[in-house]
Amino acid sequence: MKKIHSDIIQFRGSHYDLGYKHGEQLKDSLIMKNRRKHWKIRRPRFTIDTNDTKHAFMKFAPRIWDELEGMQDALKSPIEEIIRDFGGYRIESPRSGCSVYTGKDFLIRNYDYHPKTYEGRFNVFAPTDEGYAVIGPAQRITGRMDGMNEKGLAMGYNSIHRKKPGSGFICHMIGRMILETCASVEEAVEFLKEIPHRHTFSYVVLDEQEETYIVEASPRSVDVRQSNACTNHFEMKQDENRHHLEDSYKRLNAIIEQKDHATDAHKAFRMMNDTDKGVFSNDYRNWSGTIHTSAYLPKEKQVWFSIGGDQEPNIFDFGKWLEGENFTENRMYGEVDTDLGFAHI
Numbered sequence: 001m002k003k004i005h006s007d008i009i010q011f012r013g014s015h016y017d018l019g020y021k022h023g024e025q026l027k028d029s030l031i032m033k034n035r036r037k038h039w040k041i042r043r044p045r046f047t048i049d050t051n052d053t054k055h056a057f058m059k060f061a062p063r064i065w066d067e068l069e070g071m072q073d074a075l076k077s078p079i080e081e082i083i084r085d086f087g088g089y090r091i092e093s094p095r096s097g098c099s100v101y102t103g104k105d106f107l108i109r110n111y112d113y114h115p116k117t118y119e120g121r122f123n124v125f126a127p128t129d130e131g132y133a134v135i136g137p138a139q140r141i142t143g144r145m146d147g148m149n150e151k152g153l154a155m156g157y158n159s160i161h162r163k164k165p166g167s168g169f170i171c172h173m174i175g176r177m178i179l180e181t182c183a184s185v186e187e188a189v190e191f192l193k194e195i196p197h198r199h200t201f202s203y204v205v206l207d208e209q210e211e212t213y214i215v216e217a218s219p220r221s222v223d224v225r226q227s228n229a230c231t232n233h234f235e236m237k238q239d240e241n242r243h244h245l246e247d248s249y250k251r252l253n254a255i256i257e258q259k260d261h262a263t264d265a266h267k268a269f270r271m272m273n274d275t276d277k278g279v280f281s282n283d284y285r286n287w288s289g290t291i292h293t294s295a296y297l298p299k300e301k302q303v304w305f306s307i308g309g310d311q312e313p314n315i316f317d318f319g320k321w322l323e324g325e326n327f328t329e330n331r332m333y334g335e336v337d338t339d340l341g342f343a344h345i
Contacts, residue, residue, distance in 0.1 A: 001335045004307060004342055006120040006137065006292075008330055010321075014129045019067035022141055023074020031119050031141075032075075034343050048080050053089045056169070060195055061177045063130045067142060086142045088173025090198060092165075097288030098158040099251050099279050101272060102228045104210040106265040108272050108295045109146045109156035110279060111137070114287040115336065120344040122305065122332065124321060126150075131180035135303055135318050137292060143172025144179060150322055151183040152208040152298035158232050160200040161242050166219025168196030178205070185213050193222045200240055204230050208298045216240075229255045247281075247288065254278030265304070269295050275309040275337075282309075284338040291336060307334025 009025075011018050026032050057065035072082045084091065097112030119138065126133035136147020146156040155178050157171050169177070174195060182188040188205040192215045200218040216223045216234045223236045232248040233241045254277065255262075262268035271277050273293040280290045293313070295304035301319035306312065314332050321327060 001308075001337055002339065002342075003333065003335050004118075004120065004345055005334070006122045006307060006332045008122050008124070008327060008332065009138075010124045010326055012126040012128065015063040015067040015127055015131075016070040018125060018127075019070025019072075019142075020074045021070075022067075023071040026071075026141070027075065030345070031343050034116075047090075048083050049090075050079055050083065053083050053087055056089055056196070060169075061131075061181060063127065064142065064173075064176070064180075066129070071141075086140055088140065088143050088170050088176075090167055091170060092162070096159040097232055097247070097251075097281060097283070097290075098156070099255065099272065100156045100158060100204040100230045101255050101259070101262065101268055101279075102204065102206050102212040103263075103265065103268060105299050106268060106295055106297050107154040107156060107204065107206045107212070108265070108268050108293065109204075110272050110281070110290045111145050111292045111294070112281050112283075112288045112290050115284055115289070115291065115338055115340040115342045118291050118342050118344070120342065124316075124318075124327070126322070127180070132183070133322060134176070134179040135316065135321070136179070137294065137305075139172035142176065143170075144176040145172055146175065146294050146296070147179050148296040148298065148301075148303060148318065149179040149182075150301075150318075152301065153179065153182055153184060153188060154206045154296035154298055155179055155188065156204050156294075158202045158204070158230055160202060160216075160218070160232060160234055160240060162199050164219065165198050166196060168198045168219060170198045171201045174201075174203070178203070185209070185211060189213055189215055189224055192217050197222075202230050202234065206296075206298060229259065231255075247283075251279050251281070265295055265297055269293065269304060269313060273306060273309055273311060273313075280309045282337050284336070284340055289336070289338060292334075305332065307332060308336045311335075
């Protein structure tokens with residue numbers, strides 16, 4: 001078992017100032033050292049066009065471009081490097097697992113990925129310039145793996161495949177944009193129909209009105225269905241699915257078989273986080289091990305979060321935070337059953 005942590009980063013202010021703070025925190029961090037080491041070994045399989053990237057941000061989330069400029073000023077790096085490492089537009093994202101289960105008043109998500117990509121940053125941000133306040137774990141600093149905003153819109157995504165990529169945004173930046181710009185599941189669905197997608201993912205959204213939508217999005221088309229369980233395959237766009245889906249169906253079937261007992265948020269959290277229930281995964285070497293389990297309760301404005309399996313969650317009252325009461329904790333701890341390294345440790 002490896003003991004790991006996630007830092008709780010709270011910020012109220014402009015996007016530029018948030019980006020500058022990110023940059024100052026990252027200057028001498030292991031995250032940046034690992035990122036530079038990565039690019040010494042591998043050449044990017046994508047091209048960076050600064051003007052094209054800026055134009056895309058200006059159309060969908062212009063203040064996030066301000067955040068990237070704040071990071072550039074703090075890190076004193078060329079904007080091309082900032083876009084490459086933190087922009088989330090026309091870049092590659094590794095394969096991953098993940099499972100999502102919802103009820104009328106909760107969305108619970110297992111984040112399944114490779115440890116070396118996990119940066120251990122849990123962000124709570126209330127912008128003073130534009131956009132909704134958002135709480136959730138960060139991916140590549142600027143993106144969000146899952147989360148909830150001040151309107152009670154909760155979001156999680158699941159990877160389908162990376163074949164035939166398009167010219168668009170990748171999953172974690174799309175997740176961030178959904179939460180900062182959309183107030184309801186209907187707005188989120190329309191946003192996902194409009195934004196260009198780099199890769200093929202399912203996006204699961206729930207709000208206070210108790211309806212869950214699963215958006216099956218690829219660079220080629222977007223379809224919408226209603227269900228309360230989602231793993232790593234499409235139900236509607238089956239021609240987009242990978243050939244080997246045994247693990248995805250295994251986790252989905254485990255959820256379906258137990259959902260009659262997962263009648264409230266606590267029981268559903270246990271179904272997803274307990275290592276003996278068939279949903280939690282220890283397959284870290286194949287980019288599909290569960291690193292965290294998160295739960296979002298839109299009506300209560302609560303977030304539950306645990307690192308590793310068989311854990312009691314850390315509970316965050318996002319409603320009180322929105323009223324100005326900061327969280328007293330600066331860090332969360334957990335244990336993951338792997339000997340692989342993490343990006344921030």
